[in-house]
Amino acid sequence: MEKKYVAEPYKIKVVEPIAVTSRAQREEVIKKAGYNTFLINSSDVYIDLLTDSGTTAMSDNQWAGIMMGDEAYAGSKNFMKLQEAVREVYGFKYIVPTHQGRGAENILSQITIKEGDYIPGNMYFTTTRAHQEMNGGTFVDVIIDEAHDSANENPFKGNIDLKKFENLIDEVGADKIPYICVAVTVNLAGGQPVSMKNLKEVSKLAKENGIMVMYDATRCVENAYFIKEREEGYQDKSIAEILKEMMSYADGCTMSGKKDCLVNIGGFLAINDEKLYQKATQLVVVYEGMPSYGGMSGRDMEAMARGIYESVDYNYIHHRITQCRYLGDKLSDAGIPIVKPVGGHAVFLDAKQFYPHIPQDEFPAQMLAAQLYLKSGVRSMERGIISAGRDKDGNNYHPKLELVRLTIPRRVYTYAHMDVVADSIIDLYKERDKVKGLKMVYEPPVLRFFTARFEPLK
Known part of the structure; x- marks a missing residue:
């Protein structure tokens, strides 16, 4: 059955140019950022799905x-x-x-x-x-x-x-x-x-x-x-x-x-x-x-x-949820492992299933977020072992979910932007066997996912 997706319930009044970068430029950027997408400057990002926090387009x-x-x-x-x-x-x-x-x-x-x-x-x-x-x-x-x-x-x-x-x-x-x-x-x-x-x-x-x-x-x-x-x-x-x-x-x-x-x-x-x-x-x-x-x-x-x-306007929130679902459906239909059912603010990639050959202690979700940026300039974020942090004894928490969050800002992007994101991830999935994990080279004591730095394993 054909899926239906509601059109945007708004007109675009102001536009903001976004960065279109080359693969070579992005390789320099991700290396400088220590393979942490939080440390990438927004001026180097094409489609920014790092967070929906404070990234809303106001009316x-x-x-x-x-x-x-x-x-x-x-x-x-x-x-x-x-x-x-x-x-x-x-x-x-x-x-x-x-x-x-x-x-x-x-x-x-x-x-x-x-x-x-x-x-x-x-x-x-x-x-x-x-x-x-x-x-x-x-x-x-x-x-x-x-x-x-x-x-x-x-x-x-x-x-x-x-x-x-x-x-x-x-x-x-x-x-x-x-x-x-x-x-x-x-x-x-x-x-x-x-x-x-x-x-x-x-x-x-x-x-x-x-x-x-x-x-x-x-x-x-x-x-x-x-x-x-x-x-x-x-x-x-x-x-x-x-x-x-x-x-x-x-x-x-x-x-x-x-x-x-x-x-x-x-x-x-x-x-x-x-x-x-x-x-x-x-x-x-x-x-x-x-x-x-x-x-x-x-x-x-x-x-x-x-x-x-x-x-609380229904037309606003209906489109909001539908746009998330659109991206989730495109990925799911292509066989990409995601969290189901699709939630309200983001689509989450299951990095354990995406990179089953990378152990959790080698940060598969962090590497997947880095690879997505390298592929297309799309910024996402890790939500797995790094975000979970350490317990009071200093041991890593090992959450069952090792995820990459593709967080959709409110009233910012169009379905065409979601197509770019989906196509990039589908291409990455075809190349998944070639990717290795990361090692952490700097770790702050609290909320480490914000500023930790990594290097690829040889």
């Missing part, structure tokens, strides 16, 4: 809002607009603006976690786990087992395994669990959603044990779309209605506004508990700024408030 309405910036040090009217948008669209009472999502993670971790605590979650995220561990906590993965299998097509692979959560409560005691962190969607599982049924069940179990539910709401609109598409009883509900119900099962959330809020910078911590809010406002002054702007300017808060309303 004319948002750019108009930029001119309405009230840069008052305290009590900015743009903060009032942002607070109103968060309350109306997400339903949380209090908001603490931050410079981006990890600023919110830092504050949440400091006000809730004490030495010896455990924080269950549906698969780790790099910065989230780093903040939890730096404040004395231990992350415990309680995602369903299917999430660790790239070929499994469970429609809600982001779900919490309630038995795993319950076992942790029995093992360490509810008083050692300040909150459960639920990512909606789950980035490192391939952008996989959580069902509404699961969110209700998690909320019920947590409340029975006096444990808070905190969302990583970075891509919550994408999660709402998948619920509308896949979960019985939600087909006729609007994205806004589904999102509001999702949020009603949480006590708060951290938000990187650089994703589903459709802006280039900013984030926030949203919570319902007034005492917790007061603690957060004390810390935000130390790390970010006044409680009425945190780490954001007035104009950025205005753009975010407008972006929040735009994000």
